Amino acid sequence: MPTPRWRAVVFDLDGTLIDTIPLILASHQHATRTVLGTALPDELLLSGIGRPLLHQMRIFDEGRAQELFDTYRSWNHANTERMLRGFEGVDDLLTRLDRADIRVGVVTSKSRDAVDLAFAIVPPPVTFDTVVTFDDTDRHKPEPEPILLALERMGVGPDRAAYVGDAPWDIQAARAAGCAAVAVTWGAATADRLREEEPDALAETASALAALLLGED
Numbered sequence: 001m002p003t004p005r006w007r008a009v010v011f012d013l014d015g016t017l018i019d020t021i022p023l024i025l026a027s028h029q030h031a032t033r034t035v036l037g038t039a040l041p042d043e044l045l046l047s048g049i050g051r052p053l054l055h056q057m058r059i060f061d062e063g064r065a066q067e068l069f070d071t072y073r074s075w076n077h078a079n080t081e082r083m084l085r086g087f088e089g090v091d092d093l094l095t096r097l098d099r100a101d102i103r104v105g106v107v108t109s110k111s112r113d114a115v116d117l118a119f120a121i122v123p124p125p126v127t128f129d130t131v132v133t134f135d136d137t138d139r140h141k142p143e144p145e146p147i148l149l150a151l152e153r154m155g156v157g158p159d160r161a162a163y164v165g166d167a168p169w170d171i172q173a174a175r176a177a178g179c180a181a182v183a184v185t186w187g188a189a190t191a192d193r194l195r196e197e198e199p200d201a202l203a204e205t206a207s208a209l210a211a212l213l214l215g216e217d
Contacts, residue, residue, distance in 0.1 A: 002214055002215040002216045003215045004100055004102050004213060004214050004215050005162070005180075005212070005213060005214075005215050006102070006160055006161050006162045006179075006180060006213065007102065007103060007156050007160040007161065008102065008103035008104070008105065008129075008151065008154050008156035008160060008161040008162075009097060009102055009103070009104055009105075009161070009162050009163075009164060009213055010104075010105040010106065010107050010147060010150050010151070010154075010161060010162070010163045010164070010179075011104070011105070011106050011107070011163075011164045011165070012050065012106075012107065012108060012163075012164065012165030012166060012167070012170050012187075013106055013108035013110060013115065013118070014049060014050065014108065014109075014110065014166075014187070014188075015049060015050075015165075015166040015167065015186070015187025015188045016164060016165050016166045016170075016184055016187055017087070017090055017094075017106070017124070018084065018085070018086060018087065018090075018118055018122050019084070019085040019086060019087050020084060020118070021046070021049070021187060021188055022083055023076065023079065023080060023083040023084055024046075024049060024076075024188075025042060025045055025046060026075075026079070026083065027072045027075050027076040027079070028040075028045040028046075028056075028072065029042075029045065030071070030072070030075045031057075031068045031069075031071040031072035031075065032045070032060055032068065034071050035061075035064055035067050035068050035071050036060070036061055036064065036068075040060060044059075044060075045060075046188050047059075049166075049167055049187075049188040050109060050141060050165065050166070050167030050168075050169040050170055050188065051109055051140070051141065051142075051169055052109045052134055052140050053069055053072065053073070053109070053111075053134075054066070054069050055140075057069045057072070073114075076114075077114070077117060080114075080117055080118065080121060081121050084118060084121045084122055085122070086122045087186060087206060088206065089205060089206030089207050089210075090206050091124075091125045092206065092207075092210070093206045093207075093209060093210045093213075094124060094125055094126045095125050095126060096210050096214060097126075097210075097213060097214070098125075098126040100214055102213070102214075103129045103154045103155075103156055104126060104128055104129060105128055105129050105130040105131065105132070105150045105151075105153070105154055106128050106130070106131045106132065106150075107132045107141070107146045107147050107149075107150050107163070107173075108131075108132070108133055108134070109133075109134050109140050109141055109146075110133055110134060111133060111134045111135055112133045112134075112135045115131060115133050129153070129154045130150050130153040130154055132146045132147075132149050132150045132153075136149060137149055141169045141170065141172070141173040142168075142169040142170075142172035142173045142176065143173065143176065144173055144176035144177035144178075146173070147163050147173055147174065147177040147179065148177050151177070151179070158177050158178035158179040159178065159179070161179040161180070162174070162179055162180035162181070162182050162200075162213065163177065163179050163180070163181060163182065164182040164183075164184060164209070164213075165182075165183065165184070165187075166183065166184050166185070166186065166187025166188055166189055166194075167187065167188055167189050168189060168193060168194065168196070168197050170183070171183055171194065171197040171198075171199045172197065174199075180200045180201070181197070181199045181200050182199060182200060182201045182202070182203065182209070182212070182213075183195075183197070183199040183201070183202045183203070184202070184203050184204075184209060185202065185203070185204045186204070186205075186206075191204070
């Protein structure tokens with residue numbers, strides 16, 4: 001039987017476990033047009049996904065970041081049910097990890113209420129061992145604190161864990177935490193951009209990621 005590579009796997013949420021990218025982009029477009037009166041390039045709007053939302057808004061306009069944040073959140077939450085989707089194969093991936101007795105957690109820069117809303121619309125097929133949100137730490141990705149907190153709660157050392165995400169910040173945070181960095185290409189960043197961060201592994205489909213994590217590749 002194949003041997004899983006890691007005792008614990010921690011996942012990013014947006015663009016990794018759930019398909020929020022169209023929702024995030026539309027929310028950014030609404031907020032910037034409403035507050036700033038102009039449309040910013042999609043590449044800029046998508047470039048900060050994975051970082052805390054207020055940080056992203058400061059890049060767009062430092063002086064009006066809070067107004068952008070509030071406008072984004074209002075529109076985003078009102079449209080989450082309409083636009084949120086799951087990724088093909090992710091439910092099967094999580095179920096297989098659970099059956100293999102691998103600890104599974106989530107680390108996200110989303111706030112707790114946004115995570116609860118997302119999970120109410122796209123319920124995960126397993127019970128996560130821990131979910132670390134923006135509200136749980138003072139420092140956030142690409143800093144390692146959220147991942148280290150998740151691993152502490154799960155009782156697993158970084159050397160026995162992997163962090164999986166779709167953004168450069170995810171790879172950087174995994175490296176800083178001392179765990180394996182696994183990138184997936186179905187989210188916000190391109191495969192070329194992710195390769196620039198030199199992840200330990202890169203998966204292009206959920207089935208390929210399952211094979212990697214379960215030691216079947």
